[in-house]
Amino acid sequence: MGYIVEMENITKTYVGVPALNDVTLRVKSGEQVAIIGSSGSGKSTLLRCLNHLELIDSGRVAIDGEVLAETDERGRARYRKDAEIRRLILRTAMVFQHFNLFGHLSCLENITIAPIRIKKEPPAEVRERAMELLRVVGLEQKADAYPGQLSGGQKQRVAIARALAMRPSVLLFDEPTSALDPEVTGEVLRVIRQLAAAGHTMVLVTHEMGFAREVAERIIFMDTARIIEEGPPGQLFDNPGSDRLRTFLQAVI
Ligand SMILES: Nc1ncnc2c1ncn2[C@@H]1O[C@H](COP(=O)(O)OP(=O)(O)OP(=O)(O)O)[C@@H](O)[C@H]1O
Numbered sequence: 408m409g410y411i412v413e414m415e416n417i418t419k420t421y422v423g424v425p426a427l428n429d430v431t432l433r434v435k436s437g438e439q440v441a442i443i444g445s446s447g448s449g450k451s452t453l454l455r456c457l458n459h460l461e462l463i464d465s466g467r468v469a470i471d472g473e474v475l476a477e478t479d480e481r482g483r484a485r486y487r488k489d490a491e492i493r494r495l496i497l498r499t500a501m502v503f504q505h506f507n508l509f510g511h512l513s514c515l516e517n518i519t520i521a522p523i524r525i526k527k528e529p530p531a532e533v534r535e536r537a538m539e540l541l542r543v544v545g546l547e548q549k550a551d552a553y554p555g556q557l558s559g560g561q562k563q564r565v566a567i568a569r570a571l572a573m574r575p576s577v578l579l580f581d582e583p584t585s586a587l588d589p590e591v592t593g594e595v596l597r598v599i600r601q602l603a604a605a606g607h608t609m610v611l612v613t614h615e616m617g618f619a620r621e622v623a624e625r626i627i628f629m630d631t632a633r634i635i636e637e638g639p640p641g642q643l644f645d646n647p648g649s650d651r652l653r654t655f656l657q658a659v660i
């Protein structure tokens with residue numbers, strides 16, 4: 408089976424701060440991967456380098472087998488033309504910690520705007536799909552509500568519907584429940600769990616260890632800009648191979 412995501416030997420430094428140091432992540436179609444690790448270890452940067460919110464310094468990034476960036480003979484990342492990058496990054500869709508919904512648009516409009524404006528899909532068809540997605544996340548009655556009228560959990564479910572509306576090859580979640588009150592965390596996890604069970608390819612950065620264990624086939628543990636360990640949840644959580652992971656798990660579980 409082909410890889411949806413190929414990030415190979417990625418290096419990324421923010422003015423003097425190494426955020427990714429020779430990191431390799433490959434994700435197959437239908438696979439669910441969770442990334443764990445302490446604050447500042449590079450988890451968000453890895454996702455952001457995949458969907459082009461950040462640029463890599465060196466390494467190779469490909470989505471669906473199509474290369475976005477590759478190291479040239481001088482060891483620097485060379486990116487494809489802008490138009491091709493814009494097309495390719497539409498194969499990823501990110502769900503952010505703070506939702507990032509458009510406050511002046513209704514829930515339905517938040518979901519339909521990118522497929523209509525960016526992908527130029529027929530509006531009637533997009534709206535129909537958006538209503539179906541609102542049903543999937545349990546919010547069909549909120550189609551005409553504005554984000555300001557919703558709870559955090561509801562906002563995040565709209566953000567998930569918005570991501571799905573783009574029909575991405577891979578869904579990226581960056582701590583989707585960290586900004587939520589505990590009583591609404593469950594409703595968001597339930598939606599993500601459903602998507603995983605339906606076979607959506609996803610990369611999930613999370614502090615919810617129980618959820619990572621349940622939903623992901625593979626766990627990646629990052630520390631100080633590197634991947635330290637990866638493997639099936641049982642292996643990492645029950646039999647950590649490094650002191651760093653053992654210490655991290657003792658602190659968070
Ligand atoms: N825009 C930026 N400018 C400068 N340094 C940054 C920037 N974004 C991240 N960093 C630094 O890069 C490193 C990796 O940050 P990153 O946000 O990827 O970590 P993280 O694992 O997602 O952490 P958290 O769990 O707190 O979200 C950290 O040292 C961070 O301070």
Ligand SMILES: [Mg+2]
Nearest residue numbers: 450451452581
């Ligand atoms: Mg982060």
